[in-house]
Amino acid sequence: MMEKLSPFHVAVLVYMSQIGIVVFALPRQLADYFGTNGWLVLLPGLLVTSFNIYLITLVHRLGDGKSVFEIMERSIPKAVLYPVYLGLCSVWLIFGCMIGKKYVLLFQMIAFPTTNPMLFKMAVDVLLFLLIIKGIFTISKAATFFFWMTFWMYFLLFWFLPSFSWVRLTPFILQGGHDQVKGALELYTAYLGYELSILLFPYMDKSKKSLAAIYAGNAFLSLLYICLSLVCFGFFSFGQLKKLLFPLLDLLGYIQFPFIERLENMLYGFFLFLILMTVAMYWWGALEAMRRVIPKLKIPVLAFLLTVISYCISFIPKTLDQVNNWILYLGYAATGIAFGLPVLLIALLLLQGRRVSRV
Amino acid sequence: MYKRLSAVLLLLLVLLLTGCNSDERILEKLGMVQTASYDLAENDRLKTVYSVPVIDPESSERRQLLKAVTDSLKEARVLLSKQIDLRLVSGQLRTVLFGLNLAKEGLGDHIDTLLRDPSIALGVQVAIVDGEAGELLSKSFKSNKDTGTFVNHLLEKESSSNIIPPTTLYAFTRDYHDDGIDPIVPIVKDQGDRAGISGIAFFQDGRFVMKIPSKDGIIFALLRGDIKQGELSINLGERNGRKVRVMFSSMLNKRKVSVQHLGDNRFKFIIADSIQGSVLEYTGHEDLSQSKKRHELERDVAEYIRGKAQEMVKKLQQNNVDSIGIGQYVRNSLTYKAWKSLDWSKVYPGVEVECRIKVTIKDYGKYM
Structure with a gap:
């Protein structure tokens, strides 16, 4: 019998592919774009993502858990599908790659200011390559392992409670922000990663629990975002929060234990596990899409080619700002895919269903 | 073959570490x-x-x-x-x-x-x-x-x-x-x-x-928020030809604040402190084991602290520094629009501030 992902592993995998580099800047973005009590925006965020996940579960139900590629290939000629696959592959591949690059650039800023970031990037990419050639079950096991390895970090939030003050939150709801639409799109990248669960269908149980697990992973992420942002809004003053480019880094830097202080370099290192999983999932998605185009090529060779291509592309943006821009635009594309792909599949499935019933 | 490839890649990872040469830190x-x-x-x-x-x-x-x-x-x-x-x-x-x-x-x-x-x-x-x-x-x-x-x-x-x-x-x-x-x-x-x-x-x-x-630091701390530890030496003047000094120690303070709108951009700010502490020094005549006398002393200490606190608030207002954070509470009692249209630095010196102090003597040491 083929190995299947258990609901818990699906939930962890979804959560681990969602939490990524955006979390470092998230509280500031909320304050900057949405103003006072910007953390409240995370609640509609949860609703929108849940709706998107509902679309994904609908695909699962209508398609009876079949692979999305199979569903598409049944009705659309391959000549039309190949550019779609190429599009999916390139967006996911480069999006993942830029997330990795941003992590590396931040790491360079706080710990190794003059080392060539591309050396770190190569180290990360080698790890990622070794991970994705092993397939989704190994990725899932690694994700679960990394999840437990980083689980204790959430408790660090308690450190900030003594300096937390409700007064700083102000009673004003979303006042003093700007460019909310742009902000909302930018913030949405913080949730991205759940859309890859659509590729997990052939690998998970067909039970309802597996689908509920996708919601659970997303809800856990939202809860974590809300806690983190709430702490930031009460720990920092509103004006101060808007000035901090990466509030999470400042939070980490503030932690001192009697026996050790300035832990942020070590703590930041732990975030590598979270970033690794996000990138690994995007690359795995890219690999899955590419396998449909070139099915004859062996997976490691294909994975190697993709890794090399992405590594070469990651040379292009040099500064943190440029990487941010790439992530922004690729984030738009990934958001489009997150909604567009399930909608397309539902349309196809309905069409196919009608055809079958006519026969 | 893949195992060999993995080994080669891992070796490559180790070699990459040499790239950090320029950021090497030797203690x-x-x-x-x-x-x-x-x-x-x-x-x-x-x-x-x-x-x-x-x-x-x-x-x-x-x-x-x-x-x-x-x-x-x-x-x-x-x-x-x-x-x-x-x-x-x-x-x-x-x-x-x-x-x-x-x-x-x-x-x-x-x-x-x-x-x-x-x-x-x-x-x-x-x-x-x-x-x-x-x-x-x-x-x-x-x-x-x-x-x-x-x-x-x-x-x-x-x-x-x-x-x-x-x-x-x-x-x-x-x-x-x-x-x-x-x-x-x-x-x-x-x-x-x-x-x-x-x-x-x-x-x-x-x-x-x-x-x-720095001797007034504790008074300011009482105005600014809750405290969990603190000491205050109080001079209650002369009574019956004897200098009365009280040393109030292990102070705990719970601060409550409220804002009243007096209209026309005028505000009243009330700070209510509830202070608990131990008396470690008392040079007066009264017998502190009598609860009536103790309550009298509590009132005297509260009055002393209130006087000092009011004096400090006045000084802060004269210099137009709002380090107590009165503005935060006034802000939170207004609408966003009203707060933004308010020139706080002009309004602040005119805010009516009332300090209400309640003192409770938890114990008075181990000596009658």
Whole structure:
């Protein structure tokens, strides 16, 4: 019998592919774009993502858990599908790659200011390559392992409670922000990663629990975002929060234990596990899409080619700002895919269903 | 084959580590700045002194002092790194001292520069030196040869006992960027044979405006918020030809505040403190074991604290510094639009502030 992902592993995998580099800047973005009590925006965020996940579960139900590629290939000629696959592959591949690059650039800023970031990037990419050639079950096991390895970090939030003050939150709801639409799109990248669960269908149980697990992973992420942002809004003053480019880094830097202080370099290192999983999932998605185009090529060779291509592309943006821009635009594309792909599949499935019933 | 490939790739990972050569940090070769001081020099320039601990156990010196006069904070670092055979790093910076004259000019920009550096954390202590900060840092006191470390420990200890509020870069920037409160910073002074905390400095828009002596620190702490520890010596004057002094210790304070709108942009702010504590010294005649007498003493102490608190609030209002954070509560009692259209710095001096103090004597020691 083929190995299947258990609901818990699906939930962890979804959560681990969602939490990524955006979390470092998230509280500031909320304050900057949405103003006072910007953390409240995370609640509609949860609703929108849940709706998107509902679309994904609908695909699962209508398609009876079949692979999305199979569903598409049944009705659309391959000549039309190949550019779609190429599009999916390139967006996911480069999006993942830029997330990795941003992590590396931040790491360079706080710990190794003059080392060539591309050396770190190569180290990360080698790890990622070794991970994705092993397939989704190994990725899932690694994700679960990394999840437990980083689980204790959430408790660090308690450190900030003594300096937390409700007064700083102000009673004003979303006042003093700007460019909310742009902000909302930018913030949405913080949730991205759940859309890859659509590729997990052939690998998970067909039970309802597996689908509920996708919601659970997303809800856990939202809860974590809300806690983190709430702490930031009460720990920092509103004006101060808007000035901090990466509030999470400042939070980490503030932690001192009697026996050790300035832990942020070590703590930041732990975030590598979270970033690794996000990138690994995007690359795995890219690999899955590419396998449909070139099915004859062996997976490691294909994975190697993709890794090399992405590594070469990651040379292009040099500064943190440029990487941010790439992530922004690729984030738009990934958001489009997150909604567009399930909608397309539902349309196809309905069409196919009608055809079958006519026969 | 893949195993071999994996092995090769892992080897490659190890080789990659050699790439960090330029960022290699060898402890013995690092000059870790522990305390930095900044003063205003002539022509609006900046006088910087770094105190770098000497790690070599054979050296008789415990620290190395580096001095420079430059146009900017970070230029000083470039210049100072040329005076030392070690690589200067600021990741272990614990305390930043600013001279009083520089504080009067404004600290906002300097603190901004400090925080831009990713190696400087928000937990760094900030203090003002009554006089020249560089002079104080350079001086070796008999009791403590390393003044920087001493000041750091002093600030940590005092802020934990609430005599001065905790003041780190975090607290300063937090209040500096908040529109309803002004930041405060402890003042350190050269007291001849030692350095000591002489008071609290009050800032408005990053500029030093006024100060209070450290003995009034506890009164200010009671106005600013809850406290978990504190001591206050109270002089109740002469009664029946005897000087009455009370030492109130292990103080716990719960502060409650409320805002009343008096109309026409006028506000009344009520601070209600509920203080508990032990009496460790009492030189009066009364018998404290009688609850009636004890309650009388409680009222006397409360009245004393209230008087002092009202006096302090008045002084703060006269200097237009809202370090208690009255603005935060007024802001939260208004709509966003009303708060934004309010010129708080004009309204603040006219706010009616009422302090209500309730004192409870938990115990009066182990002596009748």
